[in-house]
């Protein structure tokens with residue numbers, strides 16, 4: 241088995257060597273796609289179920305595209321039209337989907353720990369965490385690392401500034417874990433109300449509440465969306481003030497290194513975390529992140545399922 245564990249629940253569980261293999265394999269898949277090889281039948285006969293209990297544009301679509309490009313069948317489970325509305329639990333939903341014998345179950349869920357919880361009951365499929373609450377979004381961090389490596393020689397030694405709603409961001413957590421494992425230095429920045437107490441001690445990322453300090457000499461600037469859907473109180477006085485203090489502009493980008501790149505996991509809120517034109521400017525690699533998401537997920541599915549000897553058992 242490629243992964244030490246049957247499931248991919250988070251970056252926390254991945255050794256740096258495994259991360260490097262995933263990233264190298266993703267580059268190979270991208271090269272093949274760019275050379276005109278649109279399909280690779282490596283996963284013919286395999287089935288991937290995307291079980292998304294939260295909205296998604298990028299993650300769900302790219303898992304679907306990736307599975308199809310590898311010849312697998314890809315099924316989208318829509319939580320809002322499922323029997324969840326009749327009171328079925330996550331455990332029973334997971335066991336039901338597993339009984340249809342998918343090879344992979346990609347799970348996105350609003351509750352942190354939902355994929356880990358389901359993994360205790362589902363041992364006949366591979367669960368890939370497609371984002372759980374504020375906990376982790378491992379495939380996003382992997383595709384982000386792949387995108388950074390398109391522009392920087394190595395992750396080791398680079399300085400990455402992650403700016404925005406750190407408190408509610410699984411992307412921030414997975415990225416800090418991955419980048420630090422691979423030898424990068426990470427600064428996180430946002431309003432004090434949106435950076436949890438103890439974040440620096442727990443995650444080893446330097447915390448600052450000042451955007452200029454965060455951007456100083458940064459190689460990579462990763463902007464985050466304010467996650468209104470996870471906020472049940474008011475964390476800053478107004479969007480205008482947030483944008484003035486923490487929104488990225490061309491002028492502020494000059495504080496970062498000259499060849500710095502700007503990233504965003506999406507969806508973006510133009511005019512809040514960015515000047516509206518910043519997302520399309522020459523610093524931005526946001527759409528490259530999306531493109532890399534397909535190759536990265538092809539690599540992951542292929543590495544997990546490629547050489548497997550039937551975990552489905554009886």
Ligand code: CP
Nearest residue numbers: 296297298299505506
């Ligand atoms: N980056 C990300 O997870 O985007 P989606 O919510 O559109 O999948």
